[in-house]
Structures are given as structure tokens and as C-alpha cells.
Amino acid sequence: xxxxCVFCGSSPGADPRFFEAAAALGLAIAQSGRVLVYGGAKxxxxxxVADAALxxxxxxxxxxxxxxxxxxxxxxxxxxxxxxxxxxxxxxxxADRADAFVAMPGGLGTxxxxxxxxxxxxxxxxxxxxxxxxxxxxxxxxxxFLDHLVTQRFVKPQHRAMVTVEEDPGALLEHxxxxxxxxxxxxxDRSQT
Numbered sequence: 001x002x003x004x005c006v007f008c009g010s011s012p013g014a015d016p017r018f019f020e021a022a023a024a025l026g027l028a029i030a031q032s033g034r035v036l037v038y039g040g041a042k043x044x045x046x047x048x049v050a051d052a053a054l055x056x057x058x059x060x061x062x063x064x065x066x067x068x069x070x071x072x073x074x075x076x077x078x079x080x081x082x083x084x085x086x087x088x089x090x091x092x093x094x095a096d097r098a099d100a101f102v103a104m105p106g107g108l109g110t111x112x113x114x115x116x117x118x119x120x121x122x123x124x125x126x127x128x129x130x131x132x133x134x135x136x137x138x139x140x141x142x143x144x145f146l147d148h149l150v151t152q153r154f155v156k157p158q159h160r161a162m163v164t165v166e167e168d169p170g171a172l173l174e175h176x177x178x179x180x181x182x183x184x185x186x187x188x189d190r191s192q193t
Contacts, residue, residue, distance in 0.1 A: 001034065001099045001100050001129075001173075001176060001177045001179075002034060002035060002099055003034055003035040003036070003037050003061075003097060003098050003099050003100075004029050004034055004035070004036060004037065004098065004099070004100045004101075004102055004173070004176070005037040005038065005094050005095065005097070005098030005100070005101045005102070005117075006025065006026075006029075006036060006037070006038045006049050006102045006103075006104060007038075007039070007101065007102070007103045007104065007106060007109075007110045007113040007114055008022060008038070008039075008044070008045040008046055008049060008103070008104035008105065008106045008110055009044050009045045009046070009104070009105055009106035009107055009110055010039075010041050010043050010044040010045070010046050010073070010106075010107075010109075011043075011044040011045070011106075011107070012044050012045060012048070013044075013045065013105050013106075015105075015135070015138075017134075017135045018045055018104070018105045018134060018135070018138070019045060019048050021104060021105070021133065021134045021135065021167075021169075022045040022046075022048035022049040022052070022104060023048050023049070023051070023052040024052070024169045025049055025052075025102065025104065025133055025169045025172075026048065026049040026050060026051065026052030026053035026054075026056070026058070027052045027053065027055075027056050027169070028169035028170055028172075028173055029053055029058060029169075029173070030052070030053040030054075030055075030056035030057060030058025030059075031056055031058075032173055034058075034173070035058070035059045035060070035061060035079075035097075036049065036050065036053045036058060036059070036060045036061070037060075037061045037063070037094050037097045037098045038050060038060070038061075038062060038063075038094070039062065039063060039064060039090065039094070040062025040063050040064030040068075040074060040075060040078070040081055040082070040090075041062070041064060041068065041073045041074065041075060042073060042074065042075035042076070043073050045104055045105065045106065046075075047075060049104070050062065050075055050078065054077060054078070054079075059079040059080075060075075060078045060079050060080075061078065061079060061080045061081075061082070061097055062074070062075055062078045062080070062081045062082065063081075063082045063084060063090045063093045063094050063097075064081065064082070064083055064084070064090065065083075065084055065085065065086055065087055065089070065090050066083055066084070066085060069083055091113060091116060091117075094113075095117060095120070095126070098128065099128060100128055100129045100130070100131070100176040100177075100179070101114070101117045101128060101129070101130045101131070102130075102131045102132070102133050102172065102176070103130075103131070103132050103133070104132075104133050104134045105134045105135075105138050114130070114132075117130060118130055118159075118162060118163060121159075121162050122159045122162070127181030128179075129162075129164070129175075129176040129179035130162055130163045130164070131163065131164045131165070131166055131172050131175065131176055132163060132164070132165045132166070133165075133166055133167070133169065133172050134167070135167065136165065136167050139165055143165055146160055146163075147160065164176075
């Protein structure tokens with residue numbers, strides 16, 4: 001695992017622990033010698049995770065649509081900043097550059113990114129590990145709902161097990177690095193997405 005894609009809020013959120021967690025994850029990624037891949041913004045949790053990785057001497061790849069560059073939210077101090085035409089291109093390039101995915105506290109965009117890469121994994125389009133990182137109480141309602149989807153037979157247990165939840169950044173990276181892909185039949189060819 002050479003690179004980790006982090007999905008997180010462009011807002012700092014209501015709880016200072018979110019910002020602290022973003023900085024801790026950025027630091028851990030850099031100290032582990034891995035590359036951080038993220039959405040390319042300088043604001044909110046996105047800025048915190050990137051700044052922490054950069055301060056620790058890490059490499060950070062940002063991917064940002066031109067419309068957000070025009071709103072002046074681009075982080076100009078990154079190792080690489082890729083400016084793309086659309087959100088779809090952004091997600092595709094981030095996924096292609098990442099060996100693992102982590103979702104932190106965030107809003108609709110963060111959830112959408114998480115569920116898209118998770119769905120791609122379910123469909124067999126990739127076998128990369130996925131994690132949720134941050135204060136456990138933040139994710140508790142989501143985890144409960146995901147488990148409910150399993151009991152209602154809308155999500156198979158092996159697909160629910162594709163995502164781990166962790167509060168410690170070192171433990172998270174260790175878990176992601178030791179990930180053993182499950183045998184998931186590929187339902188689609190990547191070119192069909």
C-alpha cells in the first residue's frame with residue numbers, strides 16, 4: 001500500500017476532534033512513507049489532512065475540479081495538483097491513484113465518494129481496502145444503519161465487512177496495509193462505469 005485516498009469535509013465540522021483527527025491521519029500517512037491522495041482543497045478537514053502530511057515531509061496529491069479552483073479553494077502547496085473538468089473525473093483519478101480509501105467526517109460529498117468506491121469494490125472493479133476514520137461516536141449511526149442493511153438482506157455480510165472503522169490512525173493504516181481481498185466476482189468491466 002503506497003498511497004491512501006482520504007475523503008473528508010471541506011468544513012471543519014462542529015467538533016474540534018474532527019480537525020485533530022484529520023491532522024493525525026495526515027501525519028500518520030506521511031510518517032509511514034505513503035502518499036496522501038485527496039480532493040485538493042485548502043479548507044476544512046481537507047486542508048488539515050493535507051497540511052499535516054506536508055508539514056511532516058509527506059507527498060500529497062490533490063485532485064480538484066476547475067469550478068472549485070475558480071472559487072479559490074485550491075491548495076497551492078501540494079506535491080501535485082491535478083485540475084480536472086468534473087467531479088466524475090476527480091473521483092476517477094483519485095481512485096486510480098489510490099491503493100486504499102479512508103472516509104472521515106464530512107457531508108454529502110464525502111458519503112457519496114465513500115459509497116461509490118465501496119460499490120465499485122462490491123462489483124469487483126477493485127479490491128482496495130476501505131476504512132472509516134474519526135471519532136467512533138460520529139460514525140456510530142452510520143455503522144448501525146449499515147448493519148441494519150445486512151439484517152434486512154440488502155447488503156451481504158462479506159460486502160459490509162469490506163469497510164473497517166478505526167479511531168487510531170496507526171491502527172487504521174496497519175489494518176488497511178494487511179488487507180486481504182475477498183473473492184468478489186467482477187460484475188462489470190471498469191470501462192462500463
